[in-house]
Amino acid sequence: MWKSYLIYGIATILTVLFLWLAEIFKKKENFKYKKWYILFLILAILPLSLVSSLRWGIGTDFFYTYYPDFYRIIVGFKPYKEMPFIWLNLLISYFYMSPEPLFVITSFVFMTFLILSVDKMSKSMPLSGLLIVLGNYWFISMNNVRQCCALAIMIYAFSFFCEHKFVKAGLFSLLATCFHLSSIILIPILLVLCLKKLRKYFLEINIVLFCFGIFALDLAKWGMGLLGYGSYFEPFGWQEPLYTQIVLFAYLFLLIVFGRNRLIKQDNYIFPLMMLCSLAFLIGLESLRFQTMETMSRAILYFSWSILFLIPYIPKLTKYRWLNWTLTIIAVILICGYTYYITICLGHHEVFPYRSIFDK
Secondary structure (H helix, E strand, C coil): CHHHHHHHHHHHHHHHHHHHHHHHHHHCCCHHHHHHHHHHHHHHHHHHHHHHHCECCCCCHHHHHHHHHHHHHHCCCCCCCCHHHHHHHHHHHHHCCCCHHHHHHHHHHHHHHHHHHHHHHCCCHHHHHHHHHHCCHHHHHCCCHHHHHHHHHHHHHHHHHHCCCHHHHHHHHHHHHCCCHHHHHHHHHHHHHCCHHHHHHHHHHHHHHHHCHHHHHHHHHHHHHHCCCHHHHCCCCCECCCHHHHHHHHHHHHHHHHHHHHHHCCCCCHHHHHHHHHHHHHHHHHCCCCCEHHHHHHHHHHHHCCHHHHHHHHHHCCCCHHHHHHHHHHHHHHHHHHHHHHHHHCCHHHCCCCCECCCC
């Protein structure tokens, strides 16, 4: 197990280091430093992408879904509703009769779009880079491969929604659906959240959301049923509410409510991020009713990613620096607690111990 910690730890440290250097050169705002900023940004993509690319049997769905489905697709089966993803498998099979390149491509898609989003939106690129791992998102990406690729692309599309660049937002949203159709659910939500007129009604909107939250589960069942994923709402697998996420998002929600007036003034990203955090908290509460962890973990994932960008706002939440960093550290501890419980204690996603293609 110590080898897994070493590999994951080195990759994480390198990612954070390169993001820190990229941020330094980015802030210099001088053309002669731009090449260094771009270089370190590219380097930041590589460590976690390579570790994920070279994995063998890592992730519950590795041998359960993607490996066998690759060979099923070759002989004419269509195990996915997303035809572009099937075409990707067929293209790979034309050059290489094994699915290893599929994991290389998906690993780089996930990390590339996340790093681009961090570069564009984060108040602290190194902290956001660290949260990609500590927040469990990278580990989940080695299991829920298609959903995480779609999610990473939708996060990048989110930045364009916030900037009201709807053509670019639409194109990247379309690309996301090529990996997982469920990403369509985010499109109308992001369109609504990017409306500037809503910003002054943060508390009122949340009161309405939580009052009508009792209908959220039924609405989700209906929506996912239309997309062909209704089976996710049949009880199966591990039955337990998302206790750790509920605690984490309750804490963040309270911070947001407390500092909302100071936060909302900062940029165009923060209000939608605050609302996504509220939705993640609501889904966590819904898991008390529908306790199928696999389904609710997938559901909350489409909103919980907001913490990658929300947490870096906390160091400037109040005028007291010591308080800001205390609140930030508590948030990171809660995030680590969630990841430790889910990934190590419960063994979800089966990412420990790490094995590479050289170990098969």
